[in-house]
Amino acid sequence: MNAAALSAYQPSDSLLAKLRRRTARWHVARPLDAAPRRTRICFTFDDFPKSAADTGADILDSVGAKGCYYACTGMVGTENHLGEMFDEGDLKTLTASGHEIGAHTQTHLDCSQAPADIVLADIDANLRNLVAMGHDEIVRQFAWPYGETRRDLKPRLATRFDAVRGIHPGVNGRRADLMQLFALELNADESTIERAAHMIEQSTGAPAWIFVFTHDVRQKHSKWGTTPAHFRRLVNLAHDTGAILQTPSSALDAIMQAERA
Numbered sequence: 005m006n007a008a009a010l011s012a013y014q015p016s017d018s019l020l021a022k023l024r025r026r027t028a029r030w031h032v033a034r035p036l037d038a039a040p041r042r043t044r045i046c047f048t049f050d051d052f053p054k055s056a057a058d059t060g061a062d063i064l065d066s067v068g069a070k071g072c073y074y075a076c077t078g079m080v081g082t083e084n085h086l087g088e089m090f091d092e093g094d095l096k097t098l099t100a101s102g103h104e105i106g107a108h109t110q111t112h113l114d115c116s117q118a119p120a121d122i123v124l125a126d127i128d129a130n131l132r133n134l135v136a137m138g139h140d141e142i143v144r145q146f147a148w149p150y151g152e153t154r155r156d157l158k159p160r161l162a163t164r165f166d167a168v169r170g171i172h173p174g175v176n177g178r179r180a181d182l183m184q185l186f187a188l189e190l191n192a193d194e195s196t197i198e199r200a201a202h203m204i205e206q207s208t209g210a211p212a213w214i215f216v217f218t219h220d221v222r223q224k225h226s227k228w229g230t231t232p233a234h235f236r237r238l239v240n241l242a243h244d245t246g247a248i249l250q251t252p253s254s255a256l257d258a259i260m261q262a263e264r265a
């Protein structure tokens with residue numbers, strides 16, 4: 005799928021599709037078998053544009069935070085509504101700085117619409133592309149494109165990934181679905197910034213595993229992105245609360261190893 009098609013695509017809004025989306029989230033495929041005792045916050049980027057890899061990473065690095073980049077290799081070297089997209093060099097730079105590379109399908113597939121074997125083949129092709137680009141670390145994280153998934157599909161990712169992020173707003177505690185974790189989006193709607201700030205502040209009294217996600221981090225960003233100032237504000241806020249700002253795999257390992265009750 006080319007970049008123009010990607011930007012034009014909208015998930016199906018038929019009644020059946022909506023119902024499937026609504027019910028999929030309530031079928032927990034792999035529950036988190038531990039409760040976070042400290043708040044751990046993962047700042048993440050989908051697809052991902054170069055502005056996330058440079059500006060986004062600079063802001064995270066300024067407070068010693070490490071994030072995750074969910075790569076869609078079909079977008080490598082292209083330019084779309086999110087701006088210039090990542091390339092091989094970005095994978096190397098991010099990994100060398102301690103950030104994590106996650107996966108996000110090769111073609112930015114709507115996984116709720118395609119047959120399971122097509123979805124899994126697309127996911128595997130994306131992983132092979134990452135290896136071909138020189139990324140030699142095991143990819144443990146995945147994010148559903150458009151947040152779209154299906155009840156029958158979620159368990160099938162449990163053998164491929166340790167954790168999978170969705171887009172339904174919320175924070176994660178014991179019994180959270182590791183195959184569709186809640187996340188807080190930052191986009192052009194300023195209420196999303198306030199919502200994330202509020203949830204981060206709330207977590208000081210109730211430890212949680214929090215995902216924040218966006219796309220481009222630019223002054224003139226897309227409707228799926230945010231400004232450097234907004235992103236910096238949230239990263240600084242998260243840092244000031246005393247939360248641990250780390251990659252999803254580091255957070256998951258810590259929760260499972262040190263915090264299992």
Ligand SMILES: [Zn+2]
Nearest residue numbers: 050051149150
């Ligand atoms: Zn995406």
